[in-house]
Amino acid sequence: MTEAALAFHRRIDAALADAGLRRALALTAGRLAGGRAAAFDALTDADACRDDARRARAGAIARLDSLLDQFAREASARGCTVHWAETAADARRIITGIARERNIRLAVKSKSMATEEVELNEALEQAGVRVVETDLGEFVVQLAADRPSHIIAPIVHLSRQDVATLFQEKLGATAADVADIPSMTALARRLLRAEFLQAGMGISGVNLAVADTGSLCIVTNEGNGRLTSTLPRVHVALLGLERIVPGAADLAAVLTVLARSATGQASSVYTNVMTGPRRHHGGPGAGPAGEPDGPEELHIVILDNGRSRVLGTPLAEILYCVRCGACLNACPVYRLIGGHAYGGVYPGPVGSVVMPGLHGLEDWSELAHASSLCGACRDVCPVKIDLPHLLLEVRREAASRQLAPLWIRAAMPAYSAVATRPRLYRWAGRAAARLARLLQQDGWIRRLPGPLGAWTASRDFPAPAARSFVEEHQARKAAAR
Numbered sequence: 001m002t003e004a005a006l007a008f009h010r011r012i013d014a015a016l017a018d019a020g021l022r023r024a025l026a027l028t029a030g031r032l033a034g035g036r037a038a039a040f041d042a043l044t045d046a047d048a049c050r051d052d053a054r055r056a057r058a059g060a061i062a063r064l065d066s067l068l069d070q071f072a073r074e075a076s077a078r079g080c081t082v083h084w085a086e087t088a089a090d091a092r093r094i095i096t097g098i099a100r101e102r103n104i105r106l107a108v109k110s111k112s113m114a115t116e117e118v119e120l121n122e123a124l125e126q127a128g129v130r131v132v133e134t135d136l137g138e139f140v141v142q143l144a145a146d147r148p149s150h151i152i153a154p155i156v157h158l159s160r161q162d163v164a165t166l167f168q169e170k171l172g173a174t175a176a177d178v179a180d181i182p183s184m185t186a187l188a189r190r191l192l193r194a195e196f197l198q199a200g201m202g203i204s205g206v207n208l209a210v211a212d213t214g215s216l217c218i219v220t221n222e223g224n225g226r227l228t229s230t231l232p233r234v235h236v237a238l239l240g241l242e243r244i245v246p247g248a249a250d251l252a253a254v255l256t257v258l259a260r261s262a263t264g265q266a267s268s269v270y271t272n273v274m275t276g277p278r279r280h281h282g283g284p285g286a287g288p289a290g291e292p293d294g295p296e297e298l299h300i301v302i303l304d305n306g307r308s309r310v311l312g313t314p315l316a317e318i319l320y321c322v323r324c325g326a327c328l329n330a331c332p333v334y335r336l337i338g339g340h341a342y343g344g345v346y347p348g349p350v351g352s353v354v355m356p357g358l359h360g361l362e363d364w365s366e367l368a369h370a371s372s373l374c375g376a377c378r379d380v381c382p383v384k385i386d387l388p389h390l391l392l393e394v395r396r397e398a399a400s401r402q403l404a405p406l407w408i409r410a411a412m413p414a415y416s417a418v419a420t421r422p423r424l425y426r427w428a429g430r431a432a433a434r435l436a437r438l439l440q441q442d443g444w445i446r447r448l449p450g451p452l453g454a455w456t457a458s459r460d461f462p463a464p465a466a467r468s469f470v471e472e473h474q475a476r477k478a479a480a481r
């Protein structure tokens with residue numbers, strides 16, 4: 001097993017041993033999954049809505065090149081500055097450069113997995129820019145020097161009491177400040193309002209970009225995305241290059257299913273569509289007084305970081321993803337081990353395809369084995385991504401590159417040799433069943449030897465029946481004659 005795979009297994013063991021984590025996950029992931037189910041049940045034709053969203057995303061990915069060109073042209077024509085970042089390092093260099101040239105000392109950020117992916121906060125801090133996360137969950141993550149453990153619910157792994165203790169330790173919060181969730185939210189809001197007013201730069205991710213108008217769509221529930229993108233003088237939006245749709249109709253198709261899948265809401269509380277920076281007196285559509293708010297400069301950084309390598313491969317369908325997080329909430333594995341165990345920015349079923357897709361199979365293919373392939377992720381995906389099929393693609397590619405553990409590589413040809421010879425297979429089955437029955441106690445096998453012991457480490461194995469299915473069938477047929 002590779003060092004990366006061993007580290008993954010160690011993180012899984014640690015997560016399984018953490019009863020508090022399991023309670024927190026069951027509560028929040030269960031609530032989000034239940035909200036999603038109710039929201040889709042309430043739609044008259046939920047399946048058709050998912051088909052529409054899938055069509056919008058598939059159509060966009062099929063002509064990504066031309067849509068990106070069109071988007072860059074239209075956004076530039078409306079006063080935006082468009083930058084292209086091939087790698088995470090390019091994105092960090094471009095954004096820290098924008099901050100340095102304008103002598104920015106404080107930046108406020110709304111939630112963005114793309115900025116986590118490129119490790120932007122660390123780069124900005126090194127460049128002398130204090131970064132403040134303004135999404136409540138991300139604010140807590142930053143305070144705890146932690147990492148998000150879910151795409152849309154970054155502190156799914158923490159309980160209310162964990163956050164209260166953190167606020168008391170780090171913010172000097174009083175007992176009244178942390179008496180309940182509204183009090184804690186009010187405290188965070190008071191602190192963040194001051195930061196919004198002083199920040200020289202706002203940074204956001206982008207849910208979707210609209211090619212024919214050069215617009216950016218950002219959805220949030222806390223309004224922090226709107227404050228981040230309107231109050232500071234400079235705004236930087238980091239856009240994963242796959243997050244594009246041709247026009248407003250496709251945007252609407254995706255928004256119809258996005259919030260329902262993520263949180264069970266019909267729509268997010270704030271859906272912002274930004275087209276260009278603030279327009280002044282006399283500008284097109286600005287009216288005589290100009291616009292009252294908005295950034296003076298709007299920079300859009302289009303991030304590749306491995307995405308274009310996925311295009312045209314068997315994993316390309318993962319580029320349809322709109323990062324709703326529904327597949328995490330539905331996944332029985334994620335619900336037991338949480339996001340940190342996966343080790344990357346994107347956890348759960350989607351992360352098990354995205355991470356090897358973007359960053360290579362060598363360090364990330366093992367994630368695809370953390371799945372029972374039950375199909376729950378595919379059933380809830382708003383754009384109907386066939387995640388089990390993609391997980392099998394990752395496994396297949398890893399096996400073809402000899403990345404599977406040595407014992408699997410040795411065992412599979414041997415299994416294949418036996419399984420393709422019916423008489424040998426029946427004989428081996430009978431021998432294995434006899435041996436297994438020697439290990440049974442009260443009809444259960446509690447410990448299997450060697451690598452098979454991984455199966456019984458966390459569950460018992462039923463002892464094989466005295467007769468195989470074929471033997472039983474033949475016996476009954478003979479008796480009926």
Ligand code: SF4
Nearest residue numbers: 321322324325327381
């Ligand atoms: S793969 Fe589907 S369900 Fe999972 S985050 Fe992406 S869009 Fe949502």
